[in-house]
Amino acid sequence: MKPHFDDLETRSPALREAAQIEQLQVQLLHLQAHTGYGAEVLAGLDVRAVCDRRALSQLPVLRKRDIAARQSARRPGDPLGGLAAVGWGAVLPRAAKVFQSPGPIYEPEGTAPDPWRLARALWAARFRAGDLVHNAFSYHLTPAGSMLESGCLALGCTVLPAGVGNTELQLQAVHDLQPSAYCGTPSFLRILLEKGAASFRKALVSGEAFPAALRDWCFEQGVLAYQAYATADCGLIAYETEARSGLVVDEGVIVEIVQPGGSEPVASGEVGEVVVTRLDPAYPLLRYATGDLSATLTGPSACERSNMRLKGWLGRADQSAKVRGLFIHEALFQQLRARFPEQRLRWVVEGEMANDRFFIEAEGAADTALATRLEEATRELTRLRAETRFVERLPTDNRVIDDRRLP
Secondary structure (H helix, E strand, O other), rough: OOOOOOHHHHHHHHHHHHHHHHHHHHHOOOOHHOHHHHHHHHOOOOOHHHHOOOHHOOOOOOOOOOHHHHHHHHOOOOOOOOOOEEEOOOOEEEOOOEEEEOOOEEEEEOOOOOOOOOOHHHHHHOOOOOOOOEEEOOOOOOOOHHHHHHHHHHHEEEEEEOOOOOOOHHHHHHHOOOOOOEEOHHHHHHHHHHHHOOOEEEEEEEOOOOOOHHHHHHHOOOOOEEEEEEOOOEEEEEOOOOOOOOEEEEEOOEEEOOOOOOOOOOOOOOOOOOEEEEEEOOOOOEEEEEEEEEEEEOOOOOOOOOOOOOOOOOOEOOOOEOOEEEEEEHHHHHHHHHOOOOOOOEEEEEEEEOOOEEEEEOOOOOOOOHHHHHHHHHHHHOOOOOOOEEEEOOOOOOOOEEEEEEE
16 A cells, blocks of 8 residues: 555655746746736736745735635626636636635635545545545535545545534434545544444544544544645645644645734744645635644654644634634624624634534623524524623623634
């Protein structure tokens, strides 16, 4: 059995850097010629001058709020905000799918096999051709289910598209079909295992923190679980290997660690914000700021993969949080606030990582009718169920999303 997905994983760092800078220059030309964003933001840029990471760091950073604003301003004529080189209709090359994330933000999927590049992470998690994979990521509007499915299919796996919810039906399917592999959030894997799912032997989890204690508990249940770091915008960013020493950066992206909220790279090993350039002709995101904090690890990995390694998820650079695999962020909260302008509110996340509880805290006396309206509006905006609790007074710290979970 080959130890690595392909030879790209073990090439020398110098060879990788040269190849990726060449890919980057081609992509910059592609952006200028085929996207509105490239024509506007990169107008007049001599791509030959972008010949190293330092030159890349001088280009503008793109943030989630920028994507949402561009898409909103250009609808209906250009609903992807001029950021994609694919779409639908007679003008652009065809997108295979388009997804909606909270915001709303729309993400296109290209027609290439494994467009989100998850096969590499699945291989590292020991998924192989012939495995039946229970895919418990959402298939409803958001791309997570499709992202993992395309990676599984690229490896030759068979996929059970379980999606989210319907726990008893999912348990029945596990009992009847005996899938050996699981994709989904770590919290739902724990639920299935606690309720008797006994056929899983391997798992790739994402969408939530994956504490070492939960990883060890899964191993005690006979499941070897690894984690992947992926987003709806970028696809795979980094993934865990058998070395269990950080997350190895994917070969299809360039990752920088920059000053939180800024654009300048931090020193090696310092904590900063993860910024990703996606080397993909369909959705060629340039210096996309994820809002996640991490830091690089030094030295070679025991698994012999030679790419940069991240320490993992170290928090958020902005007022946002990931709850049950979905991001909640300040822009969404402001939409809630606009619907209830006279009410002081905040969103609160509690519990342990991978066992989230989501609340709306409202200042004032208990009001059942108001609670119902707040919960309905929050679910509409975030696709998450939340429970309202009333407090006498909210703090005056300007925090609108309070993540109180234990790591």
